[in-house]
Amino acid sequence: MRKKIRLKEFFIEAVLFLSAASSIFITLSIVIILFYESYGFFKKIPIIEFLTGTQWTPLFAEPRFGVLPLVTGTLLTTSIALSVALPLGLIAAIYLSEYAPHKVRETVKPVLELLAAVPTVVYGYFALLFLTPILQKFIPDLSGFNALSPGIIMGIMIIPYVSSVSEDAMRAVPMHIKEGSYAMGATRLQTAFKVIIPAAFSGIAAAFIIGISRAIGETMVVAIAAGMMPNFTFNPLEPVQTFTSYIVMVSLGDVPHGTLEYKTIFAAGIALFFMTLFFNILGFFLRAKIRERY
Amino acid sequence: MSEMSIAISEKLKSEVKNLNFYYGAVQALKNISLPIERRKVTALIGPSGCGKTTFLRCFNRMHDLYPGNRYEGEIILYPDNINIISTEIDPIEIRMQISMVFQKPNPFPKSIYENVAYGLRVRGINNKQILNERVEKSLRGAALWEEVKDRLHDLAFELSGGQQQRLCIARALATDPRILLFDEPTSALDPTATSKIEELIIELKNEVTIIIVTHNMQQAARVSDSTAFMYLGEIIEFDRTEKIFTAPTKKLTEEYITGRFG
Numbered sequence: 001m002r003k004k005i006r007l008k009e010f011f012i013e014a015v016l017f018l019s020a021a022s023s024i025f026i027t028l029s030i031v032i033i034l035f036y037e038s039y040g041f042f043k044k045i046p047i048i049e050f051l052t053g054t055q056w057t058p059l060f061a062e063p064r065f066g067v068l069p070l071v072t073g074t075l076l077t078t079s080i081a082l083s084v085a086l087p088l089g090l091i092a093a094i095y096l097s098e099y100a101p102h103k104v105r106e107t108v109k110p111v112l113e114l115l116a117a118v119p120t121v122v123y124g125y126f127a128l129l130f131l132t133p134i135l136q137k138f139i140p141d142l143s144g145f146n147a148l149s150p151g152i153i154m155g156i157m158i159i160p161y162v163s164s165v166s167e168d169a170m171r172a173v174p175m176h177i178k179e180g181s182y183a184m185g186a187t188r189l190q191t192a193f194k195v196i197i198p199a200a201f202s203g204i205a206a207a208f209i210i211g212i213s214r215a216i217g218e219t220m221v222v223a224i225a226a227g228m229m230p231n232f233t234f235n236p237l238e239p240v241q242t243f244t245s246y247i248v249m250v251s252l253g254d255v256p257h258g259t260l261e262y263k264t265i266f267a268a269g270i271a272l273f274f275m276t277l278f279f280n281i282l283g284f285f286l287r288a289k290i291r292e293r294y
Numbered sequence: 295m296s297e298m299s300i301a302i303s304e305k306l307k308s309e310v311k312n313l314n315f316y317y318g319a320v321q322a323l324k325n326i327s328l329p330i331e332r333r334k335v336t337a338l339i340g341p342s343g344c345g346k347t348t349f350l351r352c353f354n355r356m357h358d359l360y361p362g363n364r365y366e367g368e369i370i371l372y373p374d375n376i377n378i379i380s381t382e383i384d385p386i387e388i389r390m391q392i393s394m395v396f397q398k399p400n401p402f403p404k405s406i407y408e409n410v411a412y413g414l415r416v417r418g419i420n421n422k423q424i425l426n427e428r429v430e431k432s433l434r435g436a437a438l439w440e441e442v443k444d445r446l447h448d449l450a451f452e453l454s455g456g457q458q459q460r461l462c463i464a465r466a467l468a469t470d471p472r473i474l475l476f477d478e479p480t481s482a483l484d485p486t487a488t489s490k491i492e493e494l495i496i497e498l499k500n501e502v503t504i505i506i507v508t509h510n511m512q513q514a515a516r517v518s519d520s521t522a523f524m525y526l527g528e529i530i531e532f533d534r535t536e537k538i539f540t541a542p543t544k545k546l547t548e549e550y551i552t553g554r555f556g
Binding site for chain 1: 359
């Protein structure tokens with residue numbers, strides 16, 4: 001009888017372990033495949049040329065493999081998205097954590113989080129067919145595909161990520177610290193900006209980094225509305241291509257397996273991987289730091 | 295009558311008249327009346343849940359931060375004769391004049407200097423010279439200057455618990471308050487830090503009127519001039535401190551101070 005129970009326990013433990021291990025295993029295999037395939041790419045294309053070239057035309061008759069246009073495209077759309085998402089997300093978080101009455105917060109927060117549930121392809125067409133025509137009325141030079149419109153839409157898409165994590169961080173600031181500020185005669189706004197934001201700083205920074213990673217990794221919106229044109233520029237009015245939209249384009253095309261063109265997917269993938277990894281690690285350390293203080 | 299009220303207002307800093315306080319539908323304070331003498335220490339003692347902290351937090355309108363709380367009656371602040379808890383008075387105006395030191399040291403995530411300057415900065419005082427003077431004066435007032443004068447720009451969290459609490463006292467002093475409220479200021483501190491704070495309170499009463507909530511009866515006996523014993527939201531007895539601790543008139547008070555309950 002006892003033996004049977006012990007066997008059952010062992011079995012359950014093994015299943016739990018395997019489920020937990022599978023996610024690590026899958027992640028590791030992705031990394032290994034990324035490295036393996038891009039190794040094949042970098043055997044033919046020197047890494048210096050890859051990192052410094054300003055033309056990215058792997059599918060042309062005379063291919064060029066300079067990744068910088070994808071870097072600028074990604075940085076451009078990401079920074080437009082962040083300049084929308086960070087301020088608005090932070091303001092929303094301040095309102096929800098410090099101003100909104102209980103009832104308002106309980107309604108607004110789920111609605112805001114619903115923004116994250118809209119499929120990104122919908123956002124993409126929203127940028128292309130709704131926002132771009134409106135922007136063109138104000139900016140006649142704006143081309144039909146551009147970095148600006150998908151950047152703004154991505155920013156709106158990211159707001160709930162930023163606001164939700166920042167709000168949690170602000171609400172985690174102990175009440176007696178907030179009361180200390182009110183007791184000195186500070187207003188709500190002074191308390192929010194002078195005490196709560198500095199106290200919740202590492203949590204807010206973590207929220208920003210989640211937003212950055214989200215913007216860098218976003219695919220659909222830029223693939224649809226940014227124009228798929230590797231363009232070495234920082235002009236938001238022009239069409240651009242990001243890492244992600246390049247990968248989509250080549251994956252969906254008829255590039256034969258195993259060719260150099262095919263391997264560019266992995267080269268772009270690994271560059272993207274290191275970019276988001278960097279921000280995620282930064283976010284991890286900031287979140288670990290948040291627990292030290294209080 | 296007018297002569298008498300002048301005499302009172304010279305001696306009194308504040309006067310509580312028939313104060314009732316409600317957390318929503320629950321009445322937490324019942325018909326409290328109490329004189330607060332100028333430049334004296336008034337202690338509020340009583341068992342946990344008797345309403346002493348609730349009472350203290352009426353003086354700087356802290357209850358206004360949370361919805362559903364309601365005051366009735368008057369807390370008159372002399373010599374201006376304003377009613378602190380009147381809904382026509384902006385609580386921020388009150389908090390600018392009545393400072394508070396909390397149970398747990400609660401410095402802000404800022405430098406030592408900026409912690410003390412905080413109350414001045416929220417009033418729009420940014421003149422460097424004024425700030426320097428007031429910061430030094432307040433830190434001296436809180437007996438902390440000598441310990442921190444060489445590291446004013448370090449983070450306040452690097453100080454010890456007792457130093458942090460004295461920093462909070464300096465922060466409260468910086469705005470030149472008319473009343474200083476202490477809410478069990480030593481409950482999170484060790485005995486050495488506690489006696490330092492107590493010495494400080496005795497010294498500070500030369501400058502400012504003090505009300506202190508404490509669960510420690512020896513502390514009330516050591517630092518205060520008069521003591522109010524509270525029980526279930528009411529003031530049971532109020533008198534000179536030595537009288538309360540040596541010859542209380544109410545049986546409940548005697549039982550509490552001799553440690554038979556609470």
